[in-house]
Amino acid sequence: MPLEGPARIVSELTSRGYNAEREAVTLIASAEHPSKTLEAALEAAPEDALVLRTEHVRTALEHEKSRTDTGSETPSEPPSAGTDSSSTAASQDPSVSTGDDPTSSTPDGGVVADETKGAGTRGPIDTTRQVVEIANDMTGESTGTGEYKDFVKVFRDRLERLGSKLRGRVNHRPATSIASMPSGSEVAMVGLVNDVRSTASGHWLVELEDATGTFPWLVMKDREYAELVEELLCDEVIAMEGTLSDDSGIAFVDGMYFPDIPRTHKPSTADRHVQAALISDVHVGSQEFMHDAWNGFTDWLHTEDAQHVEYLLIAGDMVEGVGIYPNQDEELDVVDIYDQYELFNEYLKQVPGDLEIVMIPGNHDAVRLAEPQPGFDERLRGIMDAHDPQIVSNPSVVTLEGVSVLMYHGVSLDEVIAELPAEKASYDEPHKAMYHLLKKRHVAPQFGGHTRLAPEEKDYLTIDEVPDIFHTGHVHKLGFGKYHNVLAINSGCWQSQTDFQKSVNINPDSGYAPIVDLDTLDVTVQKFS
Template identity: 70%
Template structure:
């Protein structure tokens, strides 16, 4: 195939298992016969080489140019005897490519970043807005009344989403209703238990009290009980018992995303890269894969990727899990952020970057997590990224992206059946959070909750895209037209992960077309 542009050269080299320095790609694409030059460069590469250097390619190009027609005839002979090329990758996963090494090669590029290379973007067309950032707004003191306030706020906001669908009555009113009356309760799940006969007793709590609801095991919706988590807000419709002391359930309603939801899209063709869990400072940080990703961002193929969204765990952190110090390549947390900042400088200087913290980052563990303090912000200031709290909603050219690191996914996966939530398909666990309209509904387990004056974890508005990480597994799909992405990680399997049977999906970069919400998964390993 004709190799008319650097991007096609990069793609062809990647299909043969090679990367190349940026200047080497330029030399190949500008050669009199690019295809011949590339074949010669690959053939002459050292057996253990993964990256074609500029010096190596220059020697091959010079030799190819001087060989003239004899080189063409030699190549024709070679093609008649070579085996078939490797098969193309799965179309759902696109192989990442690289156009060079990560160092700054000058040429007027600002010293703090690698600049934009050959990219041509009009930054005046961009529009980026942040909602729900609670950084600097923390008011909780940890007292009992603060927890009461945040749960009351959760109840009121989610109850409003349900009351239009059921004829809700407060629990104290239902206690005084006539037996056998139809009734509906909107409440927070305070207890779930099975009876001796295998039925389910679900206790709902509102601001006036609690009331028990019985879900018979033979009802078609009974399996929904297995999706319930403590502290989530639901509605149950049914009929009161003869003595009026229990509600026999006829239906369970979740706040949920409307099935008819229609997401917004951008007015022009522009893309966003969604990644998470970089874990700089770990011995298993995949530096080469990161270089391939950032080098690809400088290619013509990536010219429309104008936004980079990072969903937490920029660094490995210190003391996050037992014996972590034995798996660190950088033992000081500030040095880890310095190293991360250097890697971030490899991203084109004209890209807009948004970051939220994760549980390995140097912020409080309780959610919502405020963004990094000023000292860490200064360390990561090269790109002037937008650093906001976890969670936050980022609206990019009209497309809303809910960014949440994802610690609660551990709890959802542990509590729900495998077909509803699993590490192998993390996006299905995220579907459950969309269904509950809350990113961390259950309190008291893996997920720590910070009492604030309001519950920042409620999804008041339906996002167009839901982006998460944390579990180090790649998963994506659509739930009621909401594009849902768990973006994997940039860290190979650690000894700790082996001990808990985590097999990470590393070196992937989901790329979203904001004008269509189409998704491409690029692989850089």
């Protein structure tokens, strides 16, 4: 069968009123006689099946192999896959994403619509065109021990990698070299922000540190750069240039530079009309999880309106977790963390089976709190088996048909919003707080604050390559915009306001699904609440 075989197989099945699991299509396409295997698999499927499953194809292939091994040329009826234990289990707990039973129910008792029949249903996806690449995934790569040398190593790596984006813009010198230069010299330095404080006269003193030592830089309050000081966070990498004082003990700042996104950045786009749904903070297990909104979202994914949605990216907090904040147990519907993931997996089954799903953990998920956070362990991966999602670390770079998406859960946004003036970063416009992370080229620059950071051999939190899309969650607010042609999206949540959120005055944006056209990077927002 030619290369377009999988697409032809999906089309053939659709014409007969069937949907199919991706692995089932792959098995048929790779069979010696795909057409015969497809017919045998349909015979092996139960009469009332609406979905051709992997076990149906395996049954047909085993029967074909058995006939070949015994030399039998007499056609015989393949055994029904519905009679083995795995099929029995499937019939007792059907995948609601593929519509085995048109009256099958969702975890909360809702009815799942038949996805292959009736007007308005999405057509088959040519899964052979779906291309997903993952970069910066540190799952299984953690080497940090928490020793002092690990912290030194990660900060030196940060300074080297982000400093390389600045050294070509200024005639930089090491801190110790600057201190020995004559007064009045024009000097420049690239370093980590070690301290920021105001003087008695209202000026700003910024101390930069590099591998050789520290040096103080004075920003006069009436200079244009004074406003930029308000944006600084400790431990971020910047460059400063200026003039040495009479005693060479300090430099007066004439210029300040961030690693930043080039204004000339031109984002990549897909070469066909294809869409991605970007969501986060589902919080299954919470009493405030929005069942109806989620069911509305997954129902919509099965409609013709969503026929171009081929990717689903989830930016963390799939479940509510346990012990995340005071008295959380009083707000839980499901108190066991593994039961929460089992339930989330059931909800994930409502999503069409031909979507590519990528997810990263968040601070409510069952991984370490310190960032970077590795993807789930084997036990959780065993539970999260619906549609075989790719579960990668927080953060990671996911490239969809040439469009790079930096996925980061977003805990550091709390710190950015707390540290910066309200007009520069707020919960009401979370995408503008994201702009500052892009400007700093680091998703969590400040160490020792509210964001827990783990030292590794390299700094996995730097933004080395400019992404086309920056996707975060965590703050439960919806917002999107473009910064130097990078699309920044914070995707809201699927949890209504909790008592804890009320206590800290957070009014969440719940039940929204931003949909991105990967060929244009345009955004539409679907509301389900």
